[in-house]
Amino acid sequence: MRTATNRLRPGLVVLASLIVGAAFAKRALADAPSAPDPAAVERGREALLGRSFLKAEWADEAYKGVARFWDEPAPDPEKDPEGYARAFAKRYGFHPAPFPNDGLPMGLKRSVKADGKTRGMQVDCLACHGGSIGGTSYVGLPNTQIDYTGFFLDLFRADGRRTPLMPFVLNSARGTTNAGMMSVVLMSLRNTDLSSRTFPLAMGSNLPELDAPPWWVLKYKTKMYYDGRTPADSSRSIMQFLLAEKTAAEFEELEPTFADIHAYIQSIEAPKYPFPIEAESAARGRAVFEKSCAGCHGTYGETVDYPGEVVPLDVVKTDPARIEGLSDRFVEHYNATWFAAKHPVDVDSERGYQAPPLVGIWASAPYLHNGSVPTLRALLDSPRRPARYLRPPSTDFEHYDRRDVGWKAQVPAGAEVKEPRRLFDASRYGLGNGGHTFGDKLSDADRDDLIEYLKTL
Numbered sequence: 001m002r003t004a005t006n007r008l009r010p011g012l013v014v015l016a017s018l019i020v021g022a023a024f025a026k027r028a029l030a031d032a033p034s035a036p037d038p039a040a041v042e043r044g045r046e047a048l049l050g051r052s053f054l055k056a057e058w059a060d061e062a063y064k065g066v067a068r069f070w071d072e073p074a075p076d077p078e079k080d081p082e083g084y085a086r087a088f089a090k091r092y093g094f095h096p097a098p099f100p101n102d103g104l105p106m107g108l109k110r111s112v113k114a115d116g117k118t119r120g121m122q123v124d125c126l127a128c129h130g131g132s133i134g135g136t137s138y139v140g141l142p143n144t145q146i147d148y149t150g151f152f153l154d155l156f157r158a159d160g161r162r163t164p165l166m167p168f169v170l171n172s173a174r175g176t177t178n179a180g181m182m183s184v185v186l187m188s189l190r191n192t193d194l195s196s197r198t199f200p201l202a203m204g205s206n207l208p209e210l211d212a213p214p215w216w217v218l219k220y221k222t223k224m225y226y227d228g229r230t231p232a233d234s235s236r237s238i239m240q241f242l243l244a245e246k247t248a249a250e251f252e253e254l255e256p257t258f259a260d261i262h263a264y265i266q267s268i269e270a271p272k273y274p275f276p277i278e279a280e281s282a283a284r285g286r287a288v289f290e291k292s293c294a295g296c297h298g299t300y301g302e303t304v305d306y307p308g309e310v311v312p313l314d315v316v317k318t319d320p321a322r323i324e325g326l327s328d329r330f331v332e333h334y335n336a337t338w339f340a341a342k343h344p345v346d347v348d349s350e351r352g353y354q355a356p357p358l359v360g361i362w363a364s365a366p367y368l369h370n371g372s373v374p375t376l377r378a379l380l381d382s383p384r385r386p387a388r389y390l391r392p393p394s395t396d397f398e399h400y401d402r403r404d405v406g407w408k409a410q411v412p413a414g415a416e417v418k419e420p421r422r423l424f425d426a427s428r429y430g431l432g433n434g435g436h437t438f439g440d441k442l443s444d445a446d447r448d449d450l451i452e453y454l455k456t457l
């Protein structure tokens with residue numbers, strides 16, 4: 001068991017993030033969110049974009065040598081380091097860093113291995129929370145391209161090591177990630193005082209792969225994560241990423257830095273829709289929205305009035321695995337640790353998904369917590385949702401559908417065999433595309449107007 005635990009840990013260090021929800025006090029939310037302190041925002045930006053919080057997992061040689069496992073030629077990493085970085089990024093679904101990053105794409109950081117001398121690299125928050133659209137990278141845009149499974153298998157192999165044992169599906173389709181199970185497994189290797197265990201606690205959780213939420217909506221929320229059970233101002237909960245490596249004392253020491261990172265996340269703004277919008281149609285669409293959607297999603301204008309409703313599963317009827325897969329046993333354990341001391345996960349609230357703020361919604365396709373719906377039109381007309389679709393080959397606008405708003409999503413014959421990692425299959429555990437049928441009864445004209453309006457948010 002010791003061996004299994006030790007093989008488990010390194011892989012998880014790499015990615016683990018958070019999850020877990022919790023709850024609280026309903027704030028009457030008519031006001032614009034209070035702007036975070038600019039000095040904290042700047043410190044948070046520098047820490048998040050400039051620092052590596054974890055030791056390197058893979059040596060530089062693994063990064064440079066991994067192309068030998070590819071089925072396509074790659075530029076020479078010594079003669080053409082930039083060309084190689086681009087090919088590497090495309091292969092595994094990373095995007096160019098819009099900040100200085102030592103020649104690595106966004107989502108990777110240079111660091112030193114546990115031996116204290118071998119130089120190498122590690123993934124960071126932006127592997128999941130840094131994406132691009134139309135060729136421009138944004139911190140906080142969910143990464144629709146990341147191929148965690150392919151990246152992991154290849155990098156451990158190139159590093160001359162066995163791939164760590166993964167007791168859950170890391171991801172089956174590009175763009176999804178199982179951040180929840182990473183967190184559950186890491187927590188199961190700690191006692192409530194955060195001392196390490198050699199034998200994992202049974203947690204009974206079975207969380208599915210998910211799409212990451214965009215960071216620019218956090219500022220509107222009083223509770224975060226898809227289940228809306230964790231107070232949105234918890235900066236300890238976003239530190240779960242560090243669980244495989246840090247001690248209780250190190251967590252304490254890093255808390256102020258993560259409070260700054262939290263402030264930085266709250267300062268991030270959504271990109272604006274870059275194509276023309278038909279003003280009259282959008283104005284009519286606003287009326288449709290206010291009648292059919294605002295009750296759950298809020299209203300948008302000079303100020304955002306966002307209610308933060310958690311909608312019970314039997315009303316929203318989207319895939320239940322994220323809600324049902326989080327065990328009370330896990331929440332109880334988490335709530336007994338330092339992470340929850342200030343902001344515990346709510347154990348009394350009704351279970352369901354929080355209706356998210358829709359600011360910048362044009363940019364964060366595919367939709368729903370599991371990314372099962374490629375366009376807004378399909379979200380608002382459920383019979384159109386494809387049971388299987390291919391994640392876009394890149395985030396260039398040629399793959400973007402301006403009419404339906406989202407990613408062009410046909411499955412050409414034979415494509416799934418050629419590119420299985422791009423195939424999103426809604427029949428898999430947790431990836432169901434049902435529910436949220438609130439747009440089904442709209443007339444086609446109303447739906448067109450509503451989609452036009454959603455582009456303005």
Ligand code: HEC
Pocket residue numbers: 015016017018019020124125126127128129177178179180210211212213214215217218221223224225226227238239241261265322
């Ligand atoms: C492996 C992918 C992955 C990594 C790495 C990751 N996250 Fe996340 N993050 C997610 C997913 C998926 C969710 C949604 C979780 C849920 O609600 O179940 C999420 C949720 C969040 C949220 C809540 C957003 C909201 O509006 O509810 C914040 C804040 C956040 N992450 C910050 C971070 C920070 C900071 C880091 C790095 C320290 C990080 N994440 C690393 C995947 C990741």
Ligand code: HEC
Pocket residue numbers: 289292293294295296297310311315316318319353354355356358361364366367368369370376379380436438439450
């Ligand atoms: C009864 C409450 C409710 C109503 C009414 C409602 N929604 Fe939602 N909506 C939700 C919930 C809850 C989710 C999250 C579901 C999930 O991720 O599984 C959601 C998700 C969405 C998403 C996906 C967000 C994302 O980031 O992926 C969009 C877009 C959306 N709704 C638009 C609309 C529009 C437009 C209408 C009006 C036709 C509408 N909704 C009506 C509750 C509602």
